[in-house]
Amino acid sequence: MSPRPAMHRSLRLRLLAGSLVWILAAVAIAGFLLADLFSQHVRERVDAELNGHLDQLTALFDIAPDGTATLRMPLSDPRLSRPYAGLYWQVDGGPAGTIGLLRSRSLWDTALAVPGDALADGEVHVHDVPGPDASRLRMMERLIRPAEHPDTAYRLIVALDTRQIDEPVEEFSTLLSIALGVLALGLIAAAVVQVGVGLAPLKRMRAALGAVRDGHARRLEGDYPQEVQPLVDELNTLLAHDEAMVERARTQAGNLAHAVKTPLSILANAARQDSSDLARLVDEQVGDARRQVDYHLARARAAAAVQQAGLKTPLRPVLDGLIRVMSRLHAERNLHIAVADVADTLTCRGDTQDLQEMLGNLLDNACKWAATQVAISAAIHDGQLAVHIDDDGPGLSEAQRSAVLARGVRADEHTPGSGLGLAIAHDLARVYGGDLRLDTAPLGGLRATLQLPAA
Structure with a gap:
């Protein structure tokens, strides 16, 4: 039969393995959920920012008396004035359906590629699209029809570089991983200490048993937790029972030896008072019988003593x-x-x-x-x-x-x-x-x- 694995034979390893599995699982799940929640939070904040820029663009969009589209004033965010700053706006449409009819200075000489989805009046759509300088953009668009030209549709677009989403999420994930790693190490150390403290009474009981075996004590001494104390009490009861059995065995062996030696002494004394061959034979046999009694008495006493704990x-x-x-x-x-x-x-x-x-x-x-x-x-x-x-x-x-x-x-x-x-x-x-x-x-x-x- 093959030996059992060490984990099946060690209560300490079982407890530590169980704690380790649950700690790592809990930390991993918590890390995944926290990173996902933060990512969603950042996206919601970005979408709220884009929606604010889109509302501002809608409020400033106007149609001149000559029918050309224009803005009454520039949008407030200074990034829109710097080329490839990561924040862009664009207006498509008009009578000719022109792409990039109006654009922010940040787009420089490029235009945003807009999906050809159908929009209802006032409806807002959000997309992830390619942007200038090999970037990815989070884009929000809205379709409006000016009151002056209700038959002409204009698509108002704002977009933000997704690096402004990804970088905070990556930075947060890195810090979160470090924090959760430190937390996991702390929990593992706490589990090791807890298991050690929890099993300490068993170690003390083992030392107490060793003291009984080596003859330094006759009973298991000390205070133990209520989960261990019944076992200690049973072991002490067993030790007392074994000691009583050994003592009874010794007493019975001594009584038996005394009972046998008394008639042997009488026979020996009687034989010594006679000088016949029969008397000499009886005296010799009585001597042999005494020696045999001593021999077997010694074996019986030793066999009983071996069963007694604490002899030294x-x-x-x-x-x-x-x-x-x-x-x-x-x-x-x-x-x-x-x-x-x-x-x-x-x-x-x-x-x-x-x-x-x-x-x-x-x-x-x-x-x-x-x-x-x-x-x-x-x-x-x-x-x-x-x-x-x-x-x-x-x-x-x-x-x-x-x-x-x-x-x-x-x-x-x-x-x-x-x-x-x-x-x-x-x-x-x-x-x-x-x-x-x-x-x-x-x-x-x-x-x-x-x-x-x-x-």
């Missing part, structure tokens, strides 16, 4: 306590137990009693086989705490290393022990997600490397 055990205090015990147990051998490169900050994710069980078995085994010294070191690699216990004893061959990790197998039947120490340490390490490896030590004997998840 410092390494150095456990080692210091075990070294004192081993120094007393093997005092007659004058062993030198050295600790090197074990920082006080090294911790593992596990129960203190289980760590004591594993390290105690490994240290006891090293002390039994060491000639003169035992060396202990520890470090963290890839999230795993590795504790090395070296001795200068005879060591083990490859075949023996695999065999001694099996329950009850001993490298030398003449050496005291049950043969369960290394197996217990190996199985407990596996329960915690770690491992136990046996190699050749730099001292020449056996190196036991205990790996456990670091806290």
